Amino acid sequence: MTEYKPNDYKSAVKPSWCPGCGDYSVLNALMGAMADLNLNPADTTIVSGIGCSSRFPFFTSTYGFHSIHGRALPVAIGLKSANPKINVITVGGDGDGFSIGGNHFIHASRKNPNITYIVMDNEIYALTKGQNSPTSHEIVTKVSPYMSVEERVNPVMMALSFNTSFVARGFSGDVVQLKDLITQAISHRGFSFVHVLSPCMQYNDKITYDSVKEKIRPVPENHNLSDRIAGMQLVLEVGTYYTGVIYKQERPTLGDKLNEVKAKSQANLPVDFSVRDIVKQFS
Numbered sequence: 001m002t003e004y005k006p007n008d009y010k011s012a013v014k015p016s017w018c019p020g021c022g023d024y025s026v027l028n029a030l031m032g033a034m035a036d037l038n039l040n041p042a043d044t045t046i047v048s049g050i051g052c053s054s055r056f057p058f059f060t061s062t063y064g065f066h067s068i069h070g071r072a073l074p075v076a077i078g079l080k081s082a083n084p085k086i087n088v089i090t091v092g093g094d095g096d097g098f099s100i101g102g103n104h105f106i107h108a109s110r111k112n113p114n115i116t117y118i119v120m121d122n123e124i125y126a127l128t129k130g131q132n133s134p135t136s137h138e139i140v141t142k143v144s145p146y147m148s149v150e151e152r153v154n155p156v157m158m159a160l161s162f163n164t165s166f167v168a169r170g171f172s173g174d175v176v177q178l179k180d181l182i183t184q185a186i187s188h189r190g191f192s193f194v195h196v197l198s199p200c201m202q203y204n205d206k207i208t209y210d211s212v213k214e215k216i217r218p219v220p221e222n223h224n225l226s227d228r229i230a231g232m233q234l235v236l237e238v239g240t241y242y243t244g245v246i247y248k249q250e251r252p253t254l255g256d257k258l259n260e261v262k263a264k265s266q267a268n269l270p271v272d273f274s275v276r277d278i279v280k281q282f283s
């Protein structure tokens with residue numbers, strides 16, 4: 001059996017992010033996690049939306065689908081439903097996932113497909129040169145010249161309230177922990193979400209490696225991973241970002257449910273039937 005190394009997941013295209021961009025660490029952590037799980041690149045698809053963080057499919061040797069802004073999750077769910085054998089890893093940014101694509105996050109959580117979703121949160125729309133995003137702190141940008149006025153969303157709280165079946169938070173400044181979180185997320189059977197605090201060097205000085213380092217603390221060892229309320233209490237603590245796995249629940253996946261539906265519908269078919277006769281009933 002081939003043993004894959006992190007470099008086996010690299011494509012010939014060199015990442016074009018700015019020096020110091022948090023997304024480099026996330027790419028390295030993901031390649032390390034795929035190697036630890038020995039995922040065959042030919043059986044793996046990385047799906048993304050649009051944004052700096054959504055460029056992963058260019059830089060990786062797996063199959064890839066660089067989709068449209070905010071639509072990575074429905075593409076990923078469609079791929080997994082059509083071919084349950086493939087590993088589907090979805091990546092994107094805070095704008096992609098919680099603004100234009102926020103609706104899909106709710107419904108992916110409800111459906112519980114067996115896929116992973118990694119969001120690189122730099123609290124800004126970076127690719128489009130710095131507009132405030134749903135996770136921005138109060139910030140002056142070209143579209144908010146007198147300061148942004150909206151409340152921030154809390155992505156981990158969103159995930160917990162939607163009952164996403166695996167919820168974790170990591171930081172681009174800690175690749176070792178991030179690799180472990182992504183490995184656990186891919187291994188989880190169901191919809192796994194990894195929120196990554198990932199600084200942008202160009203457009204947001206409200207989230208830097210130093211400012212995040214000051215606020216992060218590991219999830220306490222005695223935290224009960226199946227207690228969603230306890231997870232929410234951690235996440236609502238002002239001024240602290242808990243990193244680690246925050247919530248985990250085993251429940252049937254979308255694939256399990258679709259198989260049940262398939263079995264039921266096939267049980268109701270007559271022994272001898274033709275598609276033509278079935279279509280006739282509706283003509």
Ligand SMILES: Cc1ncc(C[n+]2csc(CCOP(=O)(O)OP(=O)(O)O)c2C)c(N)n1
Pocket residue numbers: 050051052053054068069092093094095096097120122124125126127128133
């Ligand atoms: C339908 C649509 N609306 C808007 C855009 C423009 N657009 C491209 S990327 C982006 C925001 C990217 O921000 P984020 O998802 O946080 O990714 P980042 O670049 O910060 O990694 C926007 C608004 C688009 N490509 N398509």
Ligand code: SF4
Pocket residue numbers: 016017018020021022023052053122126127199200201202203
């Ligand atoms: S603009 Fe920001 S998010 Fe985009 S590549 Fe540069 S540092 Fe990374």
Ligand SMILES: [Mg+2]
Pocket residue numbers: 051093094095120121122123124125126133
């Ligand atoms: Mg962003």
